[in-house]
Amino acid sequence: MIEITPEIALDERELEERFIRASGPGGQNVNKLATAVQLRFDARGSPNLSDAVCARLMRLAGSRLTQEGVIVITAQRFRTQERNREDARARLIDLIRQAAQPPRPRRATKPPTASRRQRTDDKTRRGALKAQRRAPRDEG
Numbered sequence: 001m002i003e004i005t006p007e008i009a010l011d012e013r014e015l016e017e018r019f020i021r022a023s024g025p026g027g028q029n030v031n032k033l034a035t036a037v038q039l040r041f042d043a044r045g046s047p048n049l050s051d052a053v054c055a056r057l058m059r060l061a062g063s064r065l066t067q068e069g070v071i072v073i074t075a076q077r078f079r080t081q082e083r084n085r086e087d088a089r090a091r092l093i094d095l096i097r098q099a100a101q102p103p104r105p106r107r108a109t110k111p112p113t114a115s116r117r118q119r120t121d122d123k124t125r126r127g128a129l130k131a132q133r134r135a136p137r138d139e140g
Contacts, residue, residue, distance in 0.1 A: 002093065005100050010048055015092075016040040017085065022076035036076035039088040044069030049096075057099035071095070 002010045022036030043049065043057050043065070061071045073095075075088035 002089070005097060008048060008053070008096065008100055010041075010046070010096075014041060014046055014048070015089070017088075019081055020074075022084070033081075035079060035081050035084060036074060037081065037084040037088045039073045039075070039085075039092060041071045041073075041092055042069065043071050052102070053096075053099050056103075057096060060095055060099050 002012065002015075016039070018038040018040070019034040020036045020038055021034050043054055043061070046054070049057065057071070058065055058069065064071050064073060066072060071092070073088045073091050075084040075091065077087055078084050
């Protein structure tokens with residue numbers, strides 16, 4: 001079990017890892033070894049995530065989320081499979097921790113009196129400027 005928060009823990013079997021060839025550091029090994037890790041986690045199908053956490057997680061995942069609700073994280077920063085694997089897991093755990101934080105509720109506020117007064121003054125000034133552009137009326 002991977003401990004994420006005191007309430008959330010993931011089973012190792014929920015993670016699917018695939019090793020692929022990486023670009024970046026590694027010298028000639030890049031052409032021979034599959035050191036990059038592609039970590040897949042089915043967020044929609046995970047029994048360990050509540051609906052609210054799952055919804056926030058899928059919103060946070062952005063382009064890493066597939067149509068099926070699977071989060072795909074590719075790690076290729078390091079030269080070894082093991083370090084890339086740890087990096088991918090750490091990034092997934094960080095993403096789930098962010099999603100586990102409920103958003104702070106918005107507190108409705110009124111605009112200050114000074115800003116309301118300034119807005120009406122600006123409207124009056126703008127109206128006066130437009131009135132000056134009009135052709136003079138014939139009085140008589």
